[in-house]
Each structure stands twice: as C-alpha cells, then as structure tokens.
Amino acid sequence: MNILKNKFLWLAPIVILIVLGIFALAFYPAFNPKPKELPIAIVNKDKGTSIQDKKIDIGKKLEDKLTDSDSDTVKWKSVDSEKKAKDGLNEQKYYGMIVLEKDFSKHAMSKAQKVVMSAKQQEMKDKVKSGDIPPEKAKQMKEKMQQQGGNNDVKVEKAHVKTLVNDGANKQASQIASQVLSGVGTNINKQITQQATSMLGNQDVKVSPKDINGLTNPVKVSDSKIHEVKDHQGGGNAPFLMFMPVWMSSIIASVLLYYAFRTSNNVSIANRVKASLLQMLFAVITAFVGGFGYIYFMSGVLGFDFPHTARMALFISITILGFIALVLGSMTVLTMLVVPIFFLAMFFSIQLVMFPKEMLPKFYQDYIVSWNPFTHYATSVREILYMNQPLTLNSTTWMLIGFMIYGVVMILVATIIKKHSDKRTEIPS
Incomplete structure (x- = not known):
C-alpha cells in the first residue's frame, strides 16, 4: 500500500511523543508543587x-x-x-x-x-x-x-x-x-x-x-x-490570569505588524526605513490601545477591582510594547520560524507565574526564575495591584526598555542590511 511509504504516516507517532514530552516538561513544576523553605x-x-x-x-x-x-x-x-x-x-x-x-x-x-x-x-x-x-x-x-x-x-x-x-x-x-x-x-x-x-x-x-x-x-x-486581596481581584491570581492574554496578544500583534511590512512592496532602502518607522509607531499605538482597552474593559465591564486603574493600564501598555519589540525584532531576523519558540516560552513559564519561587523545583529556583521575563512581569503586576506600589524604573521596567531597544535595533538593521526583492512574498521585514 502506498500510504505505508508516506513519511507523514510514520512521523505522526514520533511527533506526538515529542510534543507530549515537551509539554510534560513545561508543566513539570506543577506535578508536585510542595513548598520548600x-x-x-x-x-x-x-x-x-x-x-x-x-x-x-x-x-x-x-x-x-x-x-x-x-x-x-x-x-x-x-x-x-x-x-x-x-x-x-x-x-x-x-x-x-x-x-x-x-x-x-x-x-x-x-x-x-x-x-x-x-x-x-x-x-x-x-x-x-x-x-x-x-x-x-x-x-x-x-x-x-x-x-x-x-x-x-x-x-x-x-x-x-x-x-x-x-x-x-x-x-x-x-x-x-x-x-x-x-x-x-x-x-x-x-x-x-x-x-x-x-x-x-x-x-x-x-x-x-x-x-x-x-x-x-x-x-x-x-x-x-x-495587602489583603479584595473581592473581584482574581482571588490573588491576577498575575497568572493576566499573563497569557498579554503575551498572546503581543505575539498576534507582532505577526500582523510583520506582515504589514512584508506586503507593502517597499524595495528601496528609503521606503523601507520609512515603513519601519511607521511600523514602530503603530507598535506603540497598538500597545497603548491594547493595554488601556484591556484594563478598562476588565474594570468597567467585568468588574475587576483595580485600585489604580490608570497605573495598571500604563504598565500593561509598556509591557505589551516591550513584548512586541522582542517578538517583532526577532522575527525580522529569524522570520516566522521564531514564533513557535515564543509559544513554548509561554507554556514553560506558566508555572513560574503561578507559584512562588519556593514551590518550584530547585533547578528552576537556581537557574530559571531570576532571568525569566515573565516572573518579573508577574511580580510587578502583583506589586501594583495588591501591594499598592507605584510604577517605577525597577528591574522589570528596565527589562522592558531593553526589549524595546533590541526590537528597534533589529528592525532597522534588518531593514537596511538584509537583501530585499521586488517580489512581494519575498520582501522580509
């Protein structure tokens, strides 16, 4: 039978084993989350x-x-x-x-x-x-x-x-x-x-x-x-509840901005630079529309209790802008192939956002938590929402600023240096 010669038939059990193994590793911290010290x-x-x-x-x-x-x-x-x-x-x-x-x-x-x-x-x-x-x-x-x-x-x-x-x-x-x-x-x-x-x-x-x-x-x-958690504040789990929507929306917005550039037929360097600057401007607009719209929708329509709604909206907007810059900057260099990596990063970080450091496996405590951007994001959400702290230039803010700088540099470098074609489907960001 010809179907037995088709490689996809034999790949199916191998691929599903690999995928399940990856997700098992991603959710490993939640298998037995016992507090330690x-x-x-x-x-x-x-x-x-x-x-x-x-x-x-x-x-x-x-x-x-x-x-x-x-x-x-x-x-x-x-x-x-x-x-x-x-x-x-x-x-x-x-x-x-x-x-x-x-x-x-x-x-x-x-x-x-x-x-x-x-x-x-x-x-x-x-x-x-x-x-x-x-x-x-x-x-x-x-x-x-x-x-x-x-x-x-x-x-x-x-x-x-x-x-x-x-x-x-x-x-x-x-x-x-x-x-x-x-x-x-x-x-x-x-x-x-x-x-x-x-x-x-x-x-x-x-x-x-x-x-x-x-x-x-x-x-x-x-x-x-x-810093007692009030009613209508997600039961103290707002950092986790507000993690996936912010990260997923940032990836989707990055893909749309990426293809907006690719399909605009900008072949000359001058036009590409102008298009890149407009792309960055719309990244800022997208981030602030998304951040303020998201928080005020949660507050006004869903009844979520934000003690400082504008402060939280500003932080989420800055976060989305930083995430967009990170994803879009990486896509300009590595194309759409990088997107699955960002989705995996989300799944591998869910448990880090949900549990305190002391409930994670020692490997995560020693080598993952300190540099993982999502743990910094979750900490800042918790501080602003539950602990009434102001938005300052702390480590999380500087991390997001670093993502923005990285994104701008990668976009401009790729715009100027990478070879472009007059074929619409081959013009990279």
Missing part, C-alpha cells in the same frame, strides 16, 4: 522573667526551636525589629512574620505564678493557724519569698503574639504562611500550658476549676494581614 520572620522582643530565682525565657526557647527546626516547608528568619520584618514583608522577602511582646514570658507564666503564690500563702496561713509554724517564722518565710520574686500581688495578664501575613505577595504562599503561623500559635499555648502545669505539679499545687481556663490559654494570638 518559605521564609517567615520571627521578632522576639521577650525579655524573660524570674520566678523564685529561676530565669524563664520562653521567647528565646521558642525562637531557637523555630530557627533550628528541620522543616522543609518553612525557613524561619530571626529579625531584630518589627519594622525590619514589616519592611521585609513589603519587599516580599518574607511571606509572614510573628512577633513576641517584650513581657511575653512574664505574662505567659503570670497565671501559674499567681496560683502557686496563692496556694503557698494559704498553706502558710493554715499552718500558722494550726500552730505548725510560729508567726515569726511565717513572717521570715514570707520576706524570703518576696526577695525571690514571690509576690502575691502578681497581675495576671495574657501574653500576646502578633502574626502578620502578606496576602498580596502570592496566594499559595500566603495561605501556607497563615496555616503555619496559626499552628505555631496553637502550639505555643500547648507548650506553655505544659510548662505551667509541670511547675504546679512540682510545687504540689492543686488547681481549682476556675483557674483552669487561664492556665490552658495563657497566650492571645492576634492574626492580621497586610
């Missing part, structure tokens, strides 16, 4: 306390336990001030933070200390009353207890722990940070309760029912968020 800050202000000449520093023990933990999920970072930790949250250096107040140990053990002292005072009164201890001896014992910090006028207060999560940094990371910090708060209460009951047991003190709640819940945990 998500950075969370701990600010320990606790000064410790003394009970019966014994130094108690719960905050230091907790800090050492967290920073020395062998957890693969979280990497605890000791920070010496609350301001530095908050700055780290705003800079996306940390996904969350926990703060222990300066009187943490004192307040955490105040209820147990109060129960012990009340029991000892009552025991002494009973022994004095029964004659087991002379009043003079009881007075001496009371003075000694006061010298050791045993004051019956201990003021019972709950210890305070504050947790803060950067909700806008990355939705997946912020959810994990919230769960971890909530678990830490619960464990702190359990550990301090165990320590308090152990102290009471060593002192042979019986606890009345009315004191149980204060002993079992000595710490109040205040949870809060910064």
Whole structure:
C-alpha cells in the first residue's frame, strides 16, 4: 500500500511523543508543587522573667526551636525589629512574620505564678493557724519569698503574639504562611500550658476549676494581614490570569505588524526605513490601545477591582510594547520560524507565574526564575495591584526598555542590511 511509504504516516507517532514530552516538561513544576523553605520572620522582643530565682525565657526557647527546626516547608528568619520584618514583608522577602511582646514570658507564666503564690500563702496561713509554724517564722518565710520574686500581688495578664501575613505577595504562599503561623500559635499555648502545669505539679499545687481556663490559654494570638486581596481581584491570581492574554496578544500583534511590512512592496532602502518607522509607531499605538482597552474593559465591564486603574493600564501598555519589540525584532531576523519558540516560552513559564519561587523545583529556583521575563512581569503586576506600589524604573521596567531597544535595533538593521526583492512574498521585514 502506498500510504505505508508516506513519511507523514510514520512521523505522526514520533511527533506526538515529542510534543507530549515537551509539554510534560513545561508543566513539570506543577506535578508536585510542595513548598520548600518559605521564609517567615520571627521578632522576639521577650525579655524573660524570674520566678523564685529561676530565669524563664520562653521567647528565646521558642525562637531557637523555630530557627533550628528541620522543616522543609518553612525557613524561619530571626529579625531584630518589627519594622525590619514589616519592611521585609513589603519587599516580599518574607511571606509572614510573628512577633513576641517584650513581657511575653512574664505574662505567659503570670497565671501559674499567681496560683502557686496563692496556694503557698494559704498553706502558710493554715499552718500558722494550726500552730505548725510560729508567726515569726511565717513572717521570715514570707520576706524570703518576696526577695525571690514571690509576690502575691502578681497581675495576671495574657501574653500576646502578633502574626502578620502578606496576602498580596502570592496566594499559595500566603495561605501556607497563615496555616503555619496559626499552628505555631496553637502550639505555643500547648507548650506553655505544659510548662505551667509541670511547675504546679512540682510545687504540689492543686488547681481549682476556675483557674483552669487561664492556665490552658495563657497566650492571645492576634492574626492580621497586610495587602489583603479584595473581592473581584482574581482571588490573588491576577498575575497568572493576566499573563497569557498579554503575551498572546503581543505575539498576534507582532505577526500582523510583520506582515504589514512584508506586503507593502517597499524595495528601496528609503521606503523601507520609512515603513519601519511607521511600523514602530503603530507598535506603540497598538500597545497603548491594547493595554488601556484591556484594563478598562476588565474594570468597567467585568468588574475587576483595580485600585489604580490608570497605573495598571500604563504598565500593561509598556509591557505589551516591550513584548512586541522582542517578538517583532526577532522575527525580522529569524522570520516566522521564531514564533513557535515564543509559544513554548509561554507554556514553560506558566508555572513560574503561578507559584512562588519556593514551590518550584530547585533547578528552576537556581537557574530559571531570576532571568525569566515573565516572573518579573508577574511580580510587578502583583506589586501594583495588591501591594499598592507605584510604577517605577525597577528591574522589570528596565527589562522592558531593553526589549524595546533590541526590537528597534533589529528592525532597522534588518531593514537596511538584509537583501530585499521586488517580489512581494519575498520582501522580509
């Protein structure tokens, strides 16, 4: 049969295997996206306390336990001030933070200390009353207890722990940070309760029912968020949702501008240069029409909540212009053959835009994330939309400016240097 001699018949199973293999590699980061060493800050202000000449520093023990933990999920970072930790949250250096107040140990053990002292005072009164201890001896014992910090006028207060999560940094990371910090708060209460009951047991003190709640819940945990994601903001996934439309539209616009030049029958260098300049001008017009139209359509028609609509529209316009310059500049040199590469780049970058760096395979963390233009784009979208940051000449903006310069240079060089024919279908950009 002749069909068995046709090469396309035999190529079909080979090509589909190659294509599926490429897409499997592209989506590999999403196969098992476990968080690895998500950075969370701990600010320990606790000064410790003394009970019966014994130094108690719960905050230091907790800090050492967290920073020395062998957890693969979280990497605890000791920070010496609350301001530095908050700055780290705003800079996306940390996904969350926990703060222990300066009187943490004192307040955490105040209820147990109060129960012990009340029991000892009552025991002494009973022994004095029964004659087991002379009043003079009881007075001496009371003075000694006061010298050791045993004051019956201990003021019972709950210890305070504050947790803060950067909700806008990355939705997946912020959810994990919230769960971890909530678990830490619960464990702190359990550990301090165990320590308090152990102290009471060593002192042979019986606890009345009315004191149980204060002993079992000595710490109040205040949870809060910064840059909280609001309703109608894509559930914190706007960088991903706004990635493919921007990149795809940039490629399509580049192809149209590319063929607009190719089919314009500009053979002389002077005409080609003029056509190239017009091509660049329409690239700018296309980018700003697309960027502002896209954002205002999402805002006005679809109800997406942009705190700064014009700022986001300007950034998207600059992004589209940079992407068009990158794609169009490459096409002028490599023709349409380069387009599939840009589509593959999109598929290989989807997971990088969606997940935080710490949830990606180590190879991606070490060699891909830092230079990938789409991660920079996603970071800037997140900063403008969720973190209320202005549009500045940061690394993302300079990257896009670099794409523009590259595109202009490639277009002009190809226009002047490449050989052109008077045949319409052979005139390259």
